[in-house]
Amino acid sequence: MKTRITELFGIEHPIIQGGMHYVGFAELAAAVSNAGGLGCITGLTQKTPGDLANEIAKCKDLTDKPFAVNLTFLPTVSSPDYPGYVKAIIQGGVKAVETAGRNPVEVLPYLKDAGIKVIHKCTSVRHSLKAQAIGCDAVSVDGFECGGHPGEDDIPNMILLPRAADELEIPFVASGGMADGRSLVAALALGAEGMNMGTRFIATQEAPVHQRVKDAIVAASELDTRLVMRPLRNTERVITNEAVERLLAKEKALGDQIKFEDIIDEVAGVYPRIMINGEMEAGAWSCGMVAGLINDVPTCKALIDRIMAEADALIRQRLEGMLSGSFAAAK
Numbered sequence: 436m437k438t439r440i441t442e443l444f445g446i447e448h449p450i451i452q453g454g455m456h457y458v459g460f461a462e463l464a465a466a467v468s469n470a471g472g473l474g475c476i477t478g479l480t481q482k483t484p485g486d487l488a489n490e491i492a493k494c495k496d497l498t499d500k501p502f503a504v505n506l507t508f509l510p511t512v513s514s515p516d517y518p519g520y521v522k523a524i525i526q527g528g529v530k531a532v533e534t535a536g537r538n539p540v541e542v543l544p545y546l547k548d549a550g551i552k553v554i555h556k557c558t559s560v561r562h563s564l565k566a567q568a569i570g571c572d573a574v575s576v577d578g579f580e581c582g583g584h585p586g587e588d589d590i591p592n593m594i595l596l597p598r599a600a601d602e603l604e605i606p607f608v609a610s611g612g613m614a615d616g617r618s619l620v621a622a623l624a625l626g627a628e629g630m631n632m633g634t635r636f637i638a639t640q641e642a643p644v645h646q647r648v649k650d651a652i653v654a655a656s657e658l659d660t661r662l663v664m665r666p667l668r669n670t671e672r673v674i675t676n677e678a679v680e681r682l683l684a685k686e687k688a689l690g691d692q693i694k695f696e697d698i699i700d701e702v703a704g705v706y707p708r709i710m711i712n713g714e715m716e717a718g719a720w721s722c723g724m725v726a727g728l729i730n731d732v733p734t735c736k737a738l739i740d741r742i743m744a745e746a747d748a749l750i751r752q753r754l755e756g757m758l759s760g761s762f763a764a765a766k
């Protein structure tokens with residue numbers, strides 16, 4: 436399959452792995468890229484620009500295919516060394532960057548001058564248009580279903596994607612709730628030219644996280660996520676657990692008076708404990724509603740091959756069959 440996204444990034448299949456804190460290490464990024472998608476190292480999981488440079492070098496040892504680095508612009512007071520991370524990306528010869536969070540306008544000129552393709556992930560049409568206006572090459576449009584930070588507008592992809600298609604000229608991928616060939620074909624039908632997956636890629640053989648994290652995703656249904664930190668306007672979709680229930684009880688009790696310090700135990704520094712040690716009750720961790728569609732832990736190659744085969748069959752048999760007058764149930 437060819438789309439403007441496959442051509443932009445030089446990849447075989449229009450499937451991207453989104454940056455994920457303490458998940459997007461070289462092992463996963465390389466596995467996705469080797470399977471024909473675009474893998475992604477999460478920049479800020481690396482504590483220093485030097486660590487990121489080492490992770491990029493490791494990924495290059497594991498794949499000769501293009502991969503991306505995610506740069507998330509956090510709403511924090513003490514800003515990470517973004518110029519240092521950008522330097523590591525450029526010097527590492529990385530071909531693509533996924534930006535997320537705040538508008539990437541400050542780093543964009545450096546990335547563009549180095550010939551790096553930039554895909555900005557955002558949760559609204561207005562932010563997508565802004566990304567286009569400042570010169571991003573593509574957008575990852577992240578619907579309300581997504582794991583992580585869905586923003587504050589709460590527009591699901593069934594509406595958000597065709598709205599983006601109506602307004603954008605640059606290509607975009609659908610992000611949030613994507614899991615299989617059905618997701619890909621639906622995303623293409625709604626105007627996207629590929630899809631970005633987060634949660635689905637955690638439940639793969641190569642994702643370098645504790646087995647209990649993968650098991651939790653397979654066990655979860657579409658009803659098992661919660662939105663936390665909404666009163667702080669930093670909404671995050673997470674899988675429910677005891678820490679999340681505690682956090683939500685604090686939000687309910689403190690209402691608009693809540694401050695980040697009140698929930699620090701449930702959210703600060705919990706990712707390594709969960710992802711690496713498998714301490715599943717340590718705190719809140721991002722997970723999409725799409726967990727309800729995830730029932731196995733395949734290799735990245737098996738997953739991507741299956742998605743492309745499903746998409747092919749859907750388009751050539753189910754949809755084409757309907758057009759030519761023969762029809763069958765989906766299963």
Ligand SMILES: Cc1cc2nc3c(=O)[nH]c(=O)nc-3n(C[C@H](O)[C@H](O)[C@H](O)COP(=O)(O)O)c2cc1C
Pocket residue numbers: 452453454455456458477505507534535536556577580581582583584610611612613631632633634635720721722723724725
């Ligand atoms: C565990 C986890 C950690 C994430 N960390 C980040 C991150 O650090 N930066 C970022 O831009 N997006 C992050 N995301 C969002 C993903 O890149 C992606 O946009 C999202 O998962 C898509 O929704 P889906 O989970 O329904 O596929 C994270 C998602 C998950 C599930």
